[in-house]
Amino acid sequence: xxxxxxxxxxxxxxxxxxxxxxxxxxxxxxxxxxxxxxxxxxxxxxxxxxxxxxxxxxxxxxxxxx
Numbered sequence: 001x002x003x004x005x006x007x008x009x010x011x012x013x014x015x016x017x018x019x020x021x022x023x024x025x026x027x028x029x030x031x032x033x034x035x036x037x038x039x040x041x042x043x044x045x046x047x048x049x050x051x052x053x054x055x056x057x058x059x060x061x062x063x064x065x066x
Contacts, residue, residue, distance in 0.1 A: 006043040010036055 001009075017032035 001042065003043055003046045006039055006046065010039045010043065013039065 013032050013036045017029050017036065020026075020028035020032060
Protein backbone atom coordinates (compact mmCIF):
# COMPACT_ATOMS: atom_id res chain seq x y z
CA UNK A 1 0.00 0.00 0.00
CA UNK A 2 1.08 3.54 -0.67
CA UNK A 3 1.49 5.83 2.35
CA UNK A 4 -1.46 7.92 1.12
CA UNK A 5 -3.67 4.82 1.01
CA UNK A 6 -2.63 3.84 4.52
CA UNK A 7 -3.40 7.33 5.84
CA UNK A 8 -6.83 7.22 4.18
CA UNK A 9 -7.50 3.85 5.82
CA UNK A 10 -6.42 5.26 9.19
CA UNK A 11 -8.76 8.24 8.81
CA UNK A 12 -11.66 5.97 7.88
CA UNK A 13 -11.00 3.62 10.78
CA UNK A 14 -10.74 6.58 13.18
CA UNK A 15 -14.15 7.83 12.03
CA UNK A 16 -15.71 4.37 12.52
CA UNK A 17 -14.05 4.02 15.93
CA UNK A 18 -15.48 7.37 17.01
CA UNK A 19 -18.96 6.35 15.83
CA UNK A 20 -18.71 3.01 17.63
CA UNK A 21 -17.56 4.74 20.82
CA UNK A 22 -20.44 7.23 20.68
CA UNK A 23 -22.89 4.36 20.12
CA UNK A 24 -21.53 2.63 23.23
CA UNK A 25 -20.01 -0.28 21.32
CA UNK A 26 -16.75 -0.45 23.23
CA UNK A 27 -15.82 -3.86 21.76
CA UNK A 28 -15.96 -2.52 18.19
CA UNK A 29 -14.11 0.64 19.25
CA UNK A 30 -11.34 -1.46 20.83
CA UNK A 31 -11.09 -3.69 17.75
CA UNK A 32 -10.82 -0.63 15.52
CA UNK A 33 -8.17 0.88 17.81
CA UNK A 34 -6.07 -2.28 17.38
CA UNK A 35 -6.52 -2.08 13.61
CA UNK A 36 -5.50 1.59 13.66
CA UNK A 37 -2.32 0.70 15.58
CA UNK A 38 -1.41 -1.84 12.89
CA UNK A 39 -2.08 0.69 10.15
CA UNK A 40 0.17 3.25 11.87
CA UNK A 41 2.91 0.61 12.08
CA UNK A 42 2.52 -0.01 8.35
CA UNK A 43 2.66 3.72 7.63
CA UNK A 44 5.78 4.17 9.78
CA UNK A 45 7.42 1.34 7.86
CA UNK A 46 6.98 3.33 4.63
CA UNK A 47 8.71 6.33 6.25
CA UNK A 48 11.95 4.55 7.14
CA UNK A 49 15.00 6.18 5.61
CA UNK A 50 16.32 2.95 4.05
CA UNK A 51 12.97 1.88 2.62
CA UNK A 52 12.83 1.55 -1.15
CA UNK A 53 10.39 0.22 -3.71
CA UNK A 54 12.63 -2.79 -4.33
CA UNK A 55 12.52 -3.74 -0.66
CA UNK A 56 16.27 -3.49 -0.20
CA UNK A 57 17.34 -2.97 3.40
CA UNK A 58 20.97 -2.55 2.29
CA UNK A 59 20.37 0.89 0.78
CA UNK A 60 22.12 3.76 2.53
CA UNK A 61 21.02 7.36 2.82
CA UNK A 62 22.93 9.94 0.76
CA UNK A 63 26.22 10.89 2.41
CA UNK A 64 26.24 7.83 4.69
CA UNK A 65 29.77 6.96 5.83
CA UNK A 66 30.76 3.58 7.22
